[in-house]
Amino acid sequence: MKTRTRHDPAGQDQDATPGTRERIVRAASVLMQRQGYDGTGIKQISQEAGATLGSVYHFFPGGKQELAVAAVRRGDEEFAGILREILDGEPGPAEAVVAVTRSLAEGLRASDWLDGCPVTATALGTAGRLPDIQRAASSAFAGWEGIVAEMLRAAGIAEEEAADLAGMVVCTLEGAELSAQVSRDERPLLVAGEQLARLIALSLRGGLPAGS
Amino acid sequence: MKTRTRHDPAGQDQDATPGTRERIVRAASVLMQRQGYDGTGIKQISQEAGATLGSVYHFFPGGKQELAVAAVRRGDEEFAGILREILDGEPGPAEAVVAVTRSLAEGLRASDWLDGCPVTATALGTAGRLPDIQRAASSAFAGWEGIVAEMLRAAGIAEEEAADLAGMVVCTLEGAELSAQVSRDERPLLVAGEQLARLIALSLRGGLPAGS
DNA sequence: CCCGTTCTAAAACGGACGTTCCATACATCG
DNA sequence: CGATGTATGGAACGTCCGTTTTAGAACGGG
Numbered sequence: 496m497k498t499r500t501r502h503d504p505a506g507q508d509q510d511a512t513p514g515t516r517e518r519i520v521r522a523a524s525v526l527m528q529r530q531g532y533d534g535t536g537i538k539q540i541s542q543e544a545g546a547t548l549g550s551v552y553h554f555f556p557g558g559k560q561e562l563a564v565a566a567v568r569r570g571d572e573e574f575a576g577i578l579r580e581i582l583d584g585e586p587g588p589a590e591a592v593v594a595v596t597r598s599l600a601e602g603l604r605a606s607d608w609l610d611g612c613p614v615t616a617t618a619l620g621t622a623g624r625l626p627d628i629q630r631a632a633s634s635a636f637a638g639w640e641g642i643v644a645e646m647l648r649a650a651g652i653a654e655e656e657a658a659d660l661a662g663m664v665v666c667t668l669e670g671a672e673l674s675a676q677v678s679r680d681e682r683p684l685l686v687a688g689e690q691l692a693r694l695i696a697l698s699l700r701g702g703l704p705a706g707s
Numbered sequence: 708m709k710t711r712t713r714h715d716p717a718g719q720d721q722d723a724t725p726g727t728r729e730r731i732v733r734a735a736s737v738l739m740q741r742q743g744y745d746g747t748g749i750k751q752i753s754q755e756a757g758a759t760l761g762s763v764y765h766f767f768p769g770g771k772q773e774l775a776v777a778a779v780r781r782g783d784e785e786f787a788g789i790l791r792e793i794l795d796g797e798p799g800p801a802e803a804v805v806a807v808t809r810s811l812a813e814g815l816r817a818s819d820w821l822d823g824c825p826v827t828a829t830a831l832g833t834a835g836r837l838p839d840i841q842r843a844a845s846s847a848f849a850g851w852e853g854i855v856a857e858m859l860r861a862a863g864i865a866e867e868e869a870a871d872l873a874g875m876v877v878c879t880l881e882g883a884e885l886s887a888q889v890s891r892d893e894r895p896l897l898v899a900g901e902q903l904a905r906l907i908a909l910s911l912r913g914g915l916p917a918g919s
Numbered sequence: 920c921c922c923g924t925t926c927t928a929a930a931a932c933g934g935a936c937g938t939t940c941c942a943t944a945c946a947t948c949g
Numbered sequence: 950c951g952a953t954g955t956a957t958g959g960a961a962c963g964t965c966c967g968t969t970t971t972a973g974a975a976c977g978g979g
Contacts, residue, residue, distance in 0.1 A: 515956075531832040533745035537937060547958050552938075554956090559937065609835045616831045618889050620743040623821045633890040662886075663879070663902040666895050670882025674874075677830050678845040683878050690875040694906055727926075749967060761927050764968075771967065 516554045518544040523566040524573075528613045531620040532563055532628070563617055564631045570613025571635035578642050588650045588699070589692040592664060596688030599672050600681035611676040612669060640665045652698050660698055664691055728766045730756040735778040736785075740825045743832040744775055744840070775829055776843045782825025783847035790854050800862045800911070801904040804876060808900030811884050812893035823888040824881060852877045864910050872910055876903055 513521075522544035526535045537559055541551045555562045581598055585591035602610060618632030644661035648654065671687035725733075734756035738747045749771055753763045767774040793810055797803035814822060830844030856873035860866065883899035 529835065531743055531745060533743060534832055536935075538935085548938085549940095549957050549959075607835070611831070611834065615885065616834075619823070619828045619885065620746050620832055622823065622828075622888055623741065623819070629889060629891075636886055636890060659898050659902065662895055662898045666882035666886045666899050667875070667879045668882065669885055670878035670880065673827065673831065673881055673885070674848055674878045676834055677841060678848060679841075683874055686871050686874045687878050690871065690906060693909065694902060697905065697909060748965080750965085759928055760968085761929075765926060 515544070515546050515550050519546050519551055519554060519562070520565050520569050523562050524569045524613060525610075527563060527566050527617045528570060528611065529609050529616070531616040532559075532625075533620055537562070560625055560627060563621070563625070563628050567614045567617055567628060567631040567635065570617075571631070571638060574613055574635075575638055575642060578639060582642065582646050588646050588652075589695045591646060592691045592695060593688040595668065596671065596684045596691075599668065600675065600684040603672065603675055603684070604681055608676050608679045612672050615669065615673065636665060636669075647695070647698075650699065656698055660695065663694070667691055727756070727758050727762050731758050731763055731766060731774070732777050732781050735774050736781045736825060737822070739775060739778050739829045740782060740823065741821050741828070743828040744771075744837075745832055749774070772837055772839060775833070775837070776839050779826045779829055779840060779843040779847065782829075783843070783850060786825055786847075787850055787854060790851060794854065794858050800858050800864075801907045803858060804903045804907060805900040807880065808883065808896045808903075811880065812887065812896040815884065815887055815896070816893055820888050820891045824884050827881065827885065848877060848881075859907070859910075862911065868910055872907065875906070879903055 512518075519540065523535070523540045526540055526543060537551060538548065540562070541548050544551075551562065552558065555565065577598065578595065581594050582588075582591045585594050614632045614635050618629060621628045640658075640661045643664050644657045647657035647660055652660065667687050667690075671683045674683035675681050724730075731752065735747070735752045738752055738755060749763055750760065752774070753760050756763075763774065764770065767777065789810065790807065793806050794800075794803045797806050826844045826847050830841060833840045852870075852873045855876050856869045859869035859872055864872065879899050879902075883896045886895035887893050
């Protein structure tokens with residue numbers, strides 16, 4: 496029942512009891528996603544991960560803060576993967592964005608509105624205090640924006656407009672998921688998806704640029 | 708130095724040392740906006756408000772939770788007031804939304820990116836745990852949405868489309884402010900403003916409805 | 920003038936927090 | 950077979966948490 500073979504450098508066994516460090520990061524990511532930074536205790540994390548305090552501080556000598564950074568990065572990569580996967584499976588950018596909102600809505604409802612954005616809660620609770628966490632969250636947003644921007648450029652939207660539009664898409668997804676979670680209703684996400692699709696369609700056919 | 712005259716039912720003196728209860732709510736609102744629910748202590752609130760623990764528990768027998776609900780409601784009303792004020796001062800809905808994003812950006816930058824949305828941090832940290840706070844936050848979002856929807860209808864947009872668009876506007880503002888705060892950069896807000904303006908302009912002239 | 924209500928003041932409590940510390944187990948290497 | 954370095958188990962520490970409690974001050978109505 497112990498752990499598994501030692502010297503498993505990255506501990507990437509996919510799922511079969513994934514090594515202590517990996518379990519700790521996963522537990523931290525889930526718990527902080529749900530309860531925020533201050534609302535999540537190290538002891539709770541270690542318990543949920545099936546590890547002990549000694550292990551936590553062994554792998555994360557920087558304590559809670561270092562662990563939170565790892566958790567945010569984990570959430571970042573996880574969502575980036577999902578995002579890429581969905582975008583690749585859709586024919587056009589408008590359909591892709593709608594598909595993302597649908598996926599987010601399903602995830603939210605399936606978790607009884609507990610699992611929102613994996614970085615927002617952690618980032619927001621530590622906004623002006625813990626710069627390391629803030630930076631990790633900021634680069635997560637930037638990364639997602641890049642993924643969306645790439646898709647938009649591939650669809651033929653000009654460089655600069657694609658960047659703006661990608662920023663808009665990520666912000667709106669963020670806000671809509673937040674809204675849906677707080678109001679326990681998937682409608683904000685679905686509406687956001689449709690409206691974003693309108694906006695993308697407008698850009699695809701070179702429609703009116705901001706100034707009415 | 709004490710307080711002021713007793714029996715000041717609502718304690719609405721505008722600003723001249725506004726009574727203990729009022730000071731407590733204000734301090735709670737600001738602190739929870741910045742640090743979230745779990746990150747803010749009752750003792751910190753009482754100290755910041757220039758009150759004592761006795762006063763806090765006198766006015767809020769329900770403890771921290773009741774105080775948080777009052778703080779969220781206060782943030783709700785505050786932003787609703789600002790929103791109405793800005794919307795009334797602009798000629799059309801597109802300009803109005805842009806003005807709101809500019810105002811939010813200024814507020815964020817002026818506070819060194821500390822003061823984001825007055826309800827998001829509190830709501831997100833207590834999402835599945837404290838239903839009272841969640842409800843207060845949810846009704847705040849709904850109220851803001853109503854204000855925006857009314858403006859859109861007044862500008863001639865049909866009932867149902869105005870509702871969807873208003874939801875989109877509020878979600879995007881929420882997400883953009885979050886993004887701006889985390890990345891310490893006002894660009895997300897400004898981009899969101901312009902893109903929302905495009906979307907509104909599209910609705911004003913009966914443009915393409917979702918289906919590409 | 921005194922009583923009751925309203926409000927303020929601060930001490931005290933049990934518990935949880937993040938962190939430190941050390942003793943132990945185990946695989947690997949000389 | 951020691952010896953070594955990595956990993957685990959868990960007790961212990963000091964601090965701060967939300968809350969309770971008890972006492973006192975400031976007013977209003979009888």
